[in-house]
Amino acid sequence: xxxxxxxxxxxxxxxxxxxxRVGRARGLLRALSWFAARQPLGAIGGVIVLALIATAILAxxxxxxGAKDAQFTQYLPPSAEFPMGTDHIGRDILSxxxxxxxxxxxxxxxSVAFGVTLGALWGIITAYFGGWAxxxxxxxxxxxxxLPPIVLALSxxxxxxxxxxxxIMALAILLTPTAARTMRSVALSIKESPYVEAAxxxxxxxxxxxxxxxxxxxxxxxxxxFTVNIAYAIVVEAALSFLGLGAPPDEPSWGGxxxxxxxxxxxxxWMIFFPGLAISLTVFGLNLxxxxxxxxxxxxxxxxxG
Amino acid sequence: MRKYLARRLLLFVPTxxxxxxxxFVLMRLVPGDIAEILVYQTGTExxxxxxxxxxxxxxxxxxxxxxxxxxxxxxxxxxxxxFGYSYTQRRPVTDILxxxxxxxxxxxxxxxxxxxxxxxxxxxxxxxxQNTWADYTVRLxxxxxxxxxxxxxxxxxxxGLVRFFQYLPPLEFVAFxxxxxxxxxxxxWPTLAQAYYISAPIMRLTRSQMLExxxxxxxxxxxxKGLGERAVVYRHALRNxxxxxxxxxxxxxxxxxxxxxxxxxxxxxxxMGTALVQAVSYRDYxxxxxxxxxxxxVYLTINLLVDLxxxxxxxxxxxx
Numbered sequence: 310x311x312x313x314x315x316x317x318x319x320x321x322x323x324x325x326x327x328x329x330r331v332g333r334a335r336g337l338l339r340a341l342s343w344f345a346a347r348q349p350l351g352a353i354g355g356v357i358v359l360a361l362i363a364t365a366i367l368a369x370x371x372x373x374x375g376a377k378d379a380q381f382t383q384y385l386p387p388s389a390e391f392p393m394g395t396d397h398i399g400r401d402i403l404s405x406x407x408x409x410x411x412x413x414x415x416x417x418x419x420s421v422a423f424g425v426t427l428g429a430l431w432g433i434i435t436a437y438f439g440g441w442a443x444x445x446x447x448x449x450x451x452x453x454x455x456l457p458p459i460v461l462a463l464s465x466x467x468x469x470x471x472x473x474x475x476x477i478m479a480l481a482i483l484l485t486p487t488a489a490r491t492m493r494s495v496a497l498s499i500k501e502s503p504y505v506e507a508a509x510x511x512x513x514x515x516x517x518x519x520x521x522x523x524x525x526x527x528x529x530x531x532x533x534x535f536t537v538n539i540a541y542a543i544v545v546e547a548a549l550s551f552l553g554l555g556a557p558p559d560e561p562s563w564g565g566x567x568x569x570x571x572x573x574x575x576x577x578x579w580m581i582f583f584p585g586l587a588i589s590l591t592v593f594g595l596n597l598x599x600x601x602x603x604x605x606x607x608x609x610x611x612x613x614x615g
Numbered sequence: 616m617r618k619y620l621a622r623r624l625l626l627f628v629p630t631x632x633x634x635x636x637x638x639f640v641l642m643r644l645v646p647g648d649i650a651e652i653l654v655y656q657t658g659t660e661x662x663x664x665x666x667x668x669x670x671x672x673x674x675x676x677x678x679x680x681x682x683x684x685x686x687x688x689x690x691x692x693x694x695x696x697x698f699g700y701s702y703t704q705r706r707p708v709t710d711i712l713x714x715x716x717x718x719x720x721x722x723x724x725x726x727x728x729x730x731x732x733x734x735x736x737x738x739x740x741x742x743x744x745q746n747t748w749a750d751y752t753v754r755l756x757x758x759x760x761x762x763x764x765x766x767x768x769x770x771x772x773x774x775g776l777v778r779f780f781q782y783l784p785p786l787e788f789v790a791f792x793x794x795x796x797x798x799x800x801x802x803x804w805p806t807l808a809q810a811y812y813i814s815a816p817i818m819r820l821t822r823s824q825m826l827e828x829x830x831x832x833x834x835x836x837x838x839x840k841g842l843g844e845r846a847v848v849y850r851h852a853l854r855n856x857x858x859x860x861x862x863x864x865x866x867x868x869x870x871x872x873x874x875x876x877x878x879x880x881x882x883x884x885x886x887m888g889t890a891l892v893q894a895v896s897y898r899d900y901x902x903x904x905x906x907x908x909x910x911x912x913v914y915l916t917i918n919l920l921v922d923l924x925x926x927x928x929x930x931x932x933x934x935x
Contacts, residue, residue, distance in 0.1 A: 451626075452633030455911045459873030460891070464907050467895040468641045544764050548873075551766045552880060552892050567770055571881065574774050581774060585767040593762035 344605075351601025357594025365411040374401040376408035376561035384577045394579040397569055402580065406587050408561040413591065416473065416556075417543040420480035424542075425534050427481065428488025433527060435489075436496035437519050446489070453486040462545055466554045473556050476549060480542050488534050495527045533603050540595035547588050563588045623922055627915060634911040635693075639686050642900045650678060652898050653702055693908065699901035703894070708905045711890055716909065719886035721791060721798075723875050725806045726813060727864070734814035735853075735860070738821025743848060745826065753818060760815030765874050769808045769881040776804060784883035805878035813871060820863055824856030831855075858929055865921025868914055 345352035364371060378400060385395040393402035435443040453461065465479035499505060500523065508518050547564030549555030556562040558569070563584040570580030650672035654665050673679045677688060692699070698708035741753035760768075776782035782804075791798040828834065829852050837851045876888030883889075887906050894902035 448629065448633055451630045452637045455630050455634035455915050456637075456907060457869035457872040457910055457914050459870075459876060460907055460910050463876070463891065463895055464638060464641055464903060467898065467900075467903055468644045547764060548766055548877060552877065554892065554895055564766070567766060571770055571773070574770070574777055578774055578778070581767075581770050585764075585770065589763050589767060592764060596762060 344601075348601035348604065350597045351604075354594045354597025354599075354601065357590060358598050361410055361414060361591055361594065364407055365414040368407050368411045372404040372407040374404040376400075376405050377559050378404070384573065386577075387579050393583040394577065396566070396580050397573055397577070402566070402583055405561040405566060406563070406583050409563045409566065409584065409587060410591075412473070412556065412561055413543045413546065413563060413588075416477055416480065416546045417539045420477045420542045420546075421484060421535055421538045423477070424481035424484030425488045425531065425538055428485040428490075429492040429527070429531050429534070431485065432489035432492030433496040433523055434519065436493040437500055437515070437523060450486040450490055453482075454490075458483055458545065459548060462549055463552070463554060466549060471554065471557055473560060476546055476555050479549075480545060483545065484538055484542065488538075491530060491534060492527060495530045496523055499523050499526050533599075536595070536602050537599040540592050540599060543595070544588070544592055619926055620923065623919060627919055631912060631915055632690075634915075635690065635908055636686065638904055638907050638911075639689065640682075642904050643682060650676065689904075693905070698905035698908075701894070701899055701902045703897045703899040704902070708902050711902060712887075712905060712909060715885065715887045715890050717790075718788060718884065719875050719879070719888060720913075722802055722805060722809075722878065722884065722886060723871055725802060726809045726871065726874070729806055729810040730814040730817060731864070733810070734817035735821050735857075737814075738818045739825055739848065739853060741818070741822045742825030742829065753822070757815040757818040760811050761819075763812070765809060765812045766877050766881065768812060769805070769878055772804055772808045773881055788885050801882075801884070805882040805884060808881075809871075809874045809878050812874060813867060816867065817860060817863065820860050821856060824859055825852055828852045828856045858925065861921060861928070862925055865918050868917035868921070872910055872914060 344355075379398045381391070381395045381399040381401060383395060383397055383399045385391055387394045391401050391403065393406060396402055396405070431446065435446045456464070462479050462483050465482055466475065469475035469478060505518055505522055508522050513521070546555055547562065547567070550560075550562035550564030551568050553565075553568060556565055558565055566584035567581055567588075570577065570584070573580055650669045653672060654668045670679075677685060680688075689699075696709055698712065700706075701708050701711060704711060737753050737756075741750045744750050763771075773782075785801045789797040789801060834847060834852055837847045842851075875886065876891060878884065879886045879888035880892060887910070891903065891906045891910075893899075894906065
């Protein structure tokens, strides 16, 4: 009898829990395959981005040498020992490209997380409360956006000084105004919606409305801004380092590696090819993924002609 | 239209002022002012003497005054065309601007012209022959143009030139008025490299706009009344798909200016971009400030012109 009860409980558990688990796994798989079928290019982008993330996380295991180890012969062409050759002070380029993935992703993610989040909060709060603070902040956004992006980043680097963290800060400042403006327009339309009015009528405070109603409803735009801007931040970081004003030269920045390669363009072309390919592939993957995420969230573009 | 124009012009001035305040404050945030940099870079005297020199330079340059006073003085001088003195180049900043500005603007203008001249026809072809090999080729070219960062394209072209054509970067810049052929020869590669980058999104946008417009009723009407394909495409469809493309060009004006900086560095063109990068790395703040101010002015002007062109081209805005 007791045994039977156990069995029954076991069966109930099996019946109750297992299908749910299976269902969940199937659901995820189905969601992924749905995405791949809907957005084949986006799926390719996703694979590239996953490879990039894996490279960044596993850099210590994947890279044969340290990013700053300069103990080899200079300007060695690609060979079995150094698949991408060595650079002007005898560092293994393969290792630097791998560590560079970590640097790029770190700079891209952190700067976008700060910049877009700050911009989003700024845009939503000023849009919701309006008044002179909104007007003043709009003029500040105008002033920030009056400078060409690279030029603004350059002047910020001039003021902050060269270091990886200052590049992140400069990029965050660069991303904030555009994010603020985009989120502001979203928040303005949410502010006028009936459910916000209903929440106010039910006695919610303004801050409660902002955090419980306006914020959650603008998350889709936030996610799109986030994904689209990562590629942008990575390119701007590389451009700054390429101009010699981003990360310090010993850091494995792909842009900085390109500059070093340009100095030796005749004798050691491998110094430009591999870092250049790494940036291009990264940007390509992130753009494909970002585009398809944007398409999925924008119903007007579904099944489009583009 | 007049109201729109007035409002648009009214916004221009405060935005430029805001940008100039922003630049001014940024340059004052720098650890160590120009006096310290000048003295520590060149001086070998004892620290007491250096201290005195720093004080002296600060007084000379007015750095000891409140920042608001300094800004007003700077703005007053800037409006009269005096941007201060560059200590690294040892000449007035205005001279640097006079020398460099036309070069950079020529490069920007050429780039835009080349990009538009080749992107719009290709975008049209790609849309009219949707899903043929011509379309696929154009799309592939534009997708790769979008993914290759501009500095990588530039460096690749430089490599090709150096490797196969024994190209040497020009030692001295030749102005267009002195020798047009030589001038264009110097600018052709940076122009093409950047035009490739700028043209990719223009191509894509022209294509998608054309695809949309071509399905409109008035295009069907034009066909139905017996117009030739050429007239339908160019007179009816293209005209109406160009509007967003024009705004887009204004929106990309910033990237165009940023790209100019990078192209000048790669191809050794002594324009505003090279001067800016140099000034930033030598911490020559009067020069940085002046160049950024001028670039903001150019950028805002491009946007203003684009908005006005848009209003002029779209009757719905013109008569609103």
